Amino acid sequence: MAAISSDNQGLRLATRYVVLTLIALIFIFPLVFMVMSSFKPDLQLLRDTSSIRAFLPVGDISLNNYTAAFERAPVGLFVFNSVLVTGVTVLLSLLLCSMAGFSFVFLQWKGRNILLSIIIATLIVPFETIAIPLLLLVSKLPWIGLEGFSVGWLNSYRVQIIPWIADGLTIFLFVQYFKDLPRDLIEASRVEGASWWQIYIKVVMPLSGPVVATAAILKFLVMYNQYLWPLIVVQEETYRPVMVGLQYFFQLNTAWGEIMAYLTMITVPVLAFYLVLQRAFIASIASTGVKG
Amino acid sequence: MASKLTTSNRAGWAFAFPGFGLLAMFIVVPFFFAFYLSLTNQRLISPNPTEFVGLDNYRSLLSISVLSIEPEVDDAGAVVRNEDGNPKYPRVRTFTRNNPEYPQYAGMREWFRWHSGDTAKVVVATDVVFWKSLRNTLMFVLVVAPVQGAIALGLALLINQRLRAINIYRAIYFMPVVVSIVVVSLLWRFLYAEEGLLNSILGALSFGMFEGRDWLGDPDTALGAIKAMSIWQAVGFHMVIWLSGLQTISPTLYEASSIEGASKWQTFRYVTWPGLRNTAVLVLIVITMQAFALFAQIDVMTNGGPLDSTTTVVFQAVERGYGKQDISGGSAISVVLFLIVLTISLIQRYLTREK
Numbered sequence: 001m002a003a004i005s006s007d008n009q010g011l012r013l014a015t016r017y018v019v020l021t022l023i024a025l026i027f028i029f030p031l032v033f034m035v036m037s038s039f040k041p042d043l044q045l046l047r048d049t050s051s052i053r054a055f056l057p058v059g060d061i062s063l064n065n066y067t068a069a070f071e072r073a074p075v076g077l078f079v080f081n082s083v084l085v086t087g088v089t090v091l092l093s094l095l096l097c098s099m100a101g102f103s104f105v106f107l108q109w110k111g112r113n114i115l116l117s118i119i120i121a122t123l124i125v126p127f128e129t130i131a132i133p134l135l136l137l138v139s140k141l142p143w144i145g146l147e148g149f150s151v152g153w154l155n156s157y158r159v160q161i162i163p164w165i166a167d168g169l170t171i172f173l174f175v176q177y178f179k180d181l182p183r184d185l186i187e188a189s190r191v192e193g194a195s196w197w198q199i200y201i202k203v204v205m206p207l208s209g210p211v212v213a214t215a216a217i218l219k220f221l222v223m224y225n226q227y228l229w230p231l232i233v234v235q236e237e238t239y240r241p242v243m244v245g246l247q248y249f250f251q252l253n254t255a256w257g258e259i260m261a262y263l264t265m266i267t268v269p270v271l272a273f274y275l276v277l278q279r280a281f282i283a284s285i286a287s288t289g290v291k292g
Numbered sequence: 293m294a295s296k297l298t299t300s301n302r303a304g305w306a307f308a309f310p311g312f313g314l315l316a317m318f319i320v321v322p323f324f325f326a327f328y329l330s331l332t333n334q335r336l337i338s339p340n341p342t343e344f345v346g347l348d349n350y351r352s353l354l355s356i357s358v359l360s361i362e363p364e365v366d367d368a369g370a371v372v373r374n375e376d377g378n379p380k381y382p383r384v385r386t387f388t389r390n391n392p393e394y395p396q397y398a399g400m401r402e403w404f405r406w407h408s409g410d411t412a413k414v415v416v417a418t419d420v421v422f423w424k425s426l427r428n429t430l431m432f433v434l435v436v437a438p439v440q441g442a443i444a445l446g447l448a449l450l451i452n453q454r455l456r457a458i459n460i461y462r463a464i465y466f467m468p469v470v471v472s473i474v475v476v477s478l479l480w481r482f483l484y485a486e487e488g489l490l491n492s493i494l495g496a497l498s499f500g501m502f503e504g505r506d507w508l509g510d511p512d513t514a515l516g517a518i519k520a521m522s523i524w525q526a527v528g529f530h531m532v533i534w535l536s537g538l539q540t541i542s543p544t545l546y547e548a549s550s551i552e553g554a555s556k557w558q559t560f561r562y563v564t565w566p567g568l569r570n571t572a573v574l575v576l577i578v579i580t581m582q583a584f585a586l587f588a589q590i591d592v593m594t595n596g597g598p599l600d601s602t603t604t605v606v607f608q609a610v611e612r613g614y615g616k617q618d619i620s621g622g623s624a625i626s627v628v629l630f631l632i633v634l635t636i637s638l639i640q641r642y643l644t645r646e647k
Contacts (some may be wrong), residue, residue: 016455023447024464025431027528030479031467032490050492098503100311109304115312122319124637128585128606129630132613132622133325136336163318166311187298196303225472227588228606232614243474246592254485256482263475274470281470286536 029055036269038065038115038260045257065261069249072258074237076264078245082266085160085241086223092165093219096211100166101174102200106186118177122168128228134163135232155236169288170215177211178204214284217277226271242266330624332578336617341352349624356417359387359397363410371410379410388416424624425596425603428515432522432604433583433636440523440530441575447527448534449564462535473525477592480521484593511601518589518602526582528574537571538564559621573644575601577637584633605629 001174032055037045039061048054069075103109104116153159181204189199205212229242234240243266249259274281330349334342363379364372372380388397400416403423407413451462468476483489484507491504507517541564547561587606590596591638596603596611605625613622 002571013306013455016453020450020455020458020461023450025459027468027524029466030476030489031471031484033483034479039420046487049487049489050495054489054492056489096311096314098296103304103307106298106305108299108306109301111306112308115308118320119312119315122315122323124581124634125319125323125630126581126585126633128587128609129626129633130326132609132619132626133329134322135614136329136334136619137318137322137325139336160315166313166314167319171311171315190298196300196307200307205514221470225474227472227591230522231375231591232610243472246474246478259478263478267471267475270470271467274467275463278466282462282466282532284464285532288533 015080031267031271034260035264037257038264039063040065040257041258042255045260051090065255065257066265068255069258069261069265072255073245073248073262075245075262077237078240078242079266080242081157082224082241083237085157085226086220088157089161089164090219091225092161093170094215095166096166097215098174098205098208098212099200100171101178102204104171104175105181106199106204107196114253119171123172131228131232138163138233154233155171155239156234157239157291159225159233160230160241161238163229170219173215173218173287174208175209178206181207210283213280214287217281217284218288298325313427326623326626326630329620330627332620334619334623336614336619345620349620352418352629353422353621353624353628355400356403356415356423357397357400359384359416361412361414361415363412379412381412384414384416399565421603422605422608425602425605425608428603429584429586429605431515432519432586433580435519436522436583437576437579439519440527440579441572443523444527444530444575445534445568447531449540449560450532452535452538462531465531468525471525473588474592476521477523479588480517481508481593484517484521491555509598511599514594514598514602517621518586518593522583522586522589526579530579533575533578534568534571537568542569568609569644573640576640578637578646581633584629584636605632 021201032211035050036055036057039057040048041060041062041064044059048059053059100119104112138159141153142149142151143156143158144150153162185203186199189203194202225243226241230241230244234244246259246262249255249262331344331346332342333345333348359386361381363381366372374380384402387394388400391397397416398420401420402640403415403417403420405414432626447465451458451465485491486504486506486509490507491502494502495504505513545563545567546559549563554562558634585606586604587610590602590604591610594602596607606629609622609625609629611622612618612625
């Protein structure tokens with residue numbers, strides 16, 4: 001009897017793993033196909049779709065698609081633009097949103113509650129519903145730069161960065177996290193005569209690793225994957241980010257091998273980053289849910 | 293408990309203002325701006341001054357009506373029929389173009405029709421494409437929200453087992469979430485092509501019985517194909533939210549139900565599901581809001597076609613506001629979209645409220 005039941009258990013365990021693995025294949029096959037195809041010439045790529053070869057690095061493997069992709073479009077520039085816009089926005093967002101959260105939780109001041117309710121209310125406004133009026137707004141905004149005074153933010157880095165720095169979710173995440181920090185610590189530092197800025201920098205932020213990671217990851221994903229906004233505010237190649245840069249590959253003729261090479265280049269670094277910080281990524285998504 | 297130590301209007305505003313100011317300028321102002329602009333004839337670039345036009349934009353967007361058309365009759369009063377025996381109807385344009393007897397239908401076009409007896413009921417609208425985009429978006433939400441929510445819950449239950457290496461599976465299921473929807477859409481455009489991967493796989497699985505089809509080129513399958521892909525991409529996101537909900541349920545409840553000898557279904561029905569109430573509301577609202585915002589997939593895969601079968605509300609807003617530089621028209625669509633999203637999330641909140 002004992003032997004039979006343990007056999008049964010082994011079988012059930014095996015079934016579970018088979019089910020889990022089959023589902024995993026559904027989620028992973030397009031990505032494997034993308035990477036493998038990026039090394040194949042177009043003719044072979046199309047021929048291989050009819051067999052398991054589509055997912056294997058077989059046949060005429062080379063880096064030709066990558067070289068061709070760089071010749072077809074200024075890939076390096078697009079990547080640079082995306083990294084710059086994403087990096088600057090994430091840093092400024094962490095700074096300004098954590099400062100706002102700090103103020104809402106630890107300081108008492110007039111207007112605090114109203115401002116916080118406005119911020120929470122923005123959570124139900126999808127960006128897509130303000131994109132068009134925002135387009136008009138940024139096209140009229142003034143700017144003083146090195147070249148002097150100008151009107152209109154279209155075709156610039158600032159139009160991709162500044163509107164995205166502050167958002168309700170990031171401020172909300174900081175507010176929620178700060179609420180759980182011990183208040184005595186802050187009041188004690190106050191008694192010792194520390195300024196608010198010192199408390200923010202030296203007491204609160206050093207304790208805020210987890211929420212900083214969460215906010216940074218969420219903002220990173222939003223910014224790097226931007227599409228709609230840069231599509232409508234950036235027409236010049238000089239400032240174009242990676243996702244909008246894709247349109248180059250569909251002009252004249254569709255070269256699937258080159259497209260796969262480009263997709264691989266802009267996706268694999270993010271995937272690698274994700275796999276290394278897998279726990280933090282998943283925790284950050286989960287935290288948008290738990291306290292909401 | 294306003295302690296003296298923590299009261300400071302100056303410091304409070306100084307810390308909150310940079311973040312709040314940007315948020316007010318780039319989220320709150322454009323939000324109200326949308327309402328204002330939708331009442332004008334504002335264009336992105338125009339030599340003429342902007343004029344206030346009242347509700348004209350909404351009128352041309354939303355005007356819809358049903359036109360009853362009687363079949364044509366011959367001199368004897370009998371209905372004229374064609375070879376198939378179907379009644380012959382006067383053309384819709386005879387009612388909607390320059391017909392002083394029917395001013396209310398002026399400029400409208402046919403959306404669809406049905407028959408009641410010999411009378412044809414024709415639904416006519418001023419902006420047929422917008423109504424199609426509204427229908428497509430609602431169909432998308434109605435399918436994607438429950439299906440994606442349910443699959444995500446299934447995956448979360450599957451991943452919530454104590455098994456060796458389960459974290460690897462969780463990481464893989466979540467993987468498409470970190471990939472840009474633009475990249476995913478392009479990739480699936482290839483999978484869905486007539487000579488693409490999906491047709492080969494289906495062909496192989498059915499031993500050649502399945503004949504390939506052009507999934508995105510056929511009005512009957514295009515939106516369905518986009519729904520399937522969108523679910524594939526985002527389901528991991530909601531799996532993680534369900535998972536965090538599952539982990540808040542106390543293990544003692546499960547122990548109790550196993551002592552009582554409850555079946556797996558009973559345990560789910562009476563322990564797991566009630567514990568997931570708040571998570572369910574959240575998942576439903578988040579999916580609905582994401583689904584209403586459907587844009588990138590359409591822009592990359594179909595451009596709204598074929599025959600407007602995949603055009604969506606956001607796609608129309610962008611097409612007008614940016615493509616045609618008609619800021620006021622695009623803003624009116626944005627306002628309609630916002631009101632729909634707001635109504636639906638209020639209804640969801642009401643239906644799933646604590647009893």
